[in-house]
Amino acid sequence: MKRTLLAALATALLVTGCESNPTVGGIMSSLSSGLTIGSGSGSMPSDSGFQPLKTLKALTTTDISPEQELQIGREAAAVLLGAAPLVKNEAVQRYVGNVGQWVAAQAARPDIAWHFGVIDTPHVNAFAAPGGFILITRGLLERLEGESELAAVLAHEIAHVLQRHYVKGMISKDRTGAIIGLLGEAAASSRGHRYEIGALTNVAKGLYSSGLDKDDEYQADRIGVVLSVRAGYDPYGLARVLQMYAASSGDESFELLFGTHPSPQSRLEALARMIDGRFDAFERSGAQNTAAFDRAVGRLKRGGRG
Numbered sequence: 001m002k003r004t005l006l007a008a009l010a011t012a013l014l015v016t017g018c019e020s021n022p023t024v025g026g027i028m029s030s031l032s033s034g035l036t037i038g039s040g041s042g043s044m045p046s047d048s049g050f051q052p053l054k055t056l057k058a059l060t061t062t063d064i065s066p067e068q069e070l071q072i073g074r075e076a077a078a079v080l081l082g083a084a085p086l087v088k089n090e091a092v093q094r095y096v097g098n099v100g101q102w103v104a105a106q107a108a109r110p111d112i113a114w115h116f117g118v119i120d121t122p123h124v125n126a127f128a129a130p131g132g133f134i135l136i137t138r139g140l141l142e143r144l145e146g147e148s149e150l151a152a153v154l155a156h157e158i159a160h161v162l163q164r165h166y167v168k169g170m171i172s173k174d175r176t177g178a179i180i181g182l183l184g185e186a187a188a189s190s191r192g193h194r195y196e197i198g199a200l201t202n203v204a205k206g207l208y209s210s211g212l213d214k215d216d217e218y219q220a221d222r223i224g225v226v227l228s229v230r231a232g233y234d235p236y237g238l239a240r241v242l243q244m245y246a247a248s249s250g251d252e253s254f255e256l257l258f259g260t261h262p263s264p265q266s267r268l269e270a271l272a273r274m275i276d277g278r279f280d281a282f283e284r285s286g287a288q289n290t291a292a293f294d295r296a297v298g299r300l301k302r303g304g305r306g
């Protein structure tokens, strides 16, 4: 099974090409290209005549083009990377990127350039940003016990991107019209990004600290399990991760995770209703690929630099 999985993985990487470079350099260059991060240039004048609240009411995810979604995603990913830098270990980044690309390939969305990274914080969490940016914390990676668990965590985040949950969440949190500003300014983008970057950053920060709708979390769990199974992994990977969360109540490394997600217990119950013995055949054949996981994550735990 392992050999089959690796062969399939190699094929998938060939098929999806090099655009989705999972390396540290790839993530950084894609973040910095076409976007000036920071304050200063191009604030939208406050007297520009916008009526954001009225307009926002009508704004939905379908009003946001893939290009705009990517722009919003870069900004949101920059917020996350501003909070914690990428782990400086290329072997670990490459390993997590390979697993992520393989799981994401199951969604058959070649229009999305997926980027995966491990950020250097002891807090336990994983995040997605619109457009295909996915980050897992070192604290979570070090607590996982095998590749199927890593695949499950990444698959949940991939599902958030596929369902555009973060775009939806940002629209509903955007009280200043930052996204409307982005849409309005897109036509003039040849003259530079003149929308209010600071305002969009605040929207992203607000969403990452308050979390998505609970229903979106349950949906990401369901879709994530399907993607993991399609990728050939043990379908109970997510259940094991949630059990680990449930056993960690009171651990302050989990504070933000617990504050932004339904309780592990309720997610486990929802998952049990969904799985209901349906994936038992896959459990016996599901890949673990433990050696590769131990090599990469063991190196991280020892503090090795790749």
Ligand SMILES: [Zn+2]
Pocket: 156, 160, 217, 220
């Ligand atoms: Zn989630």
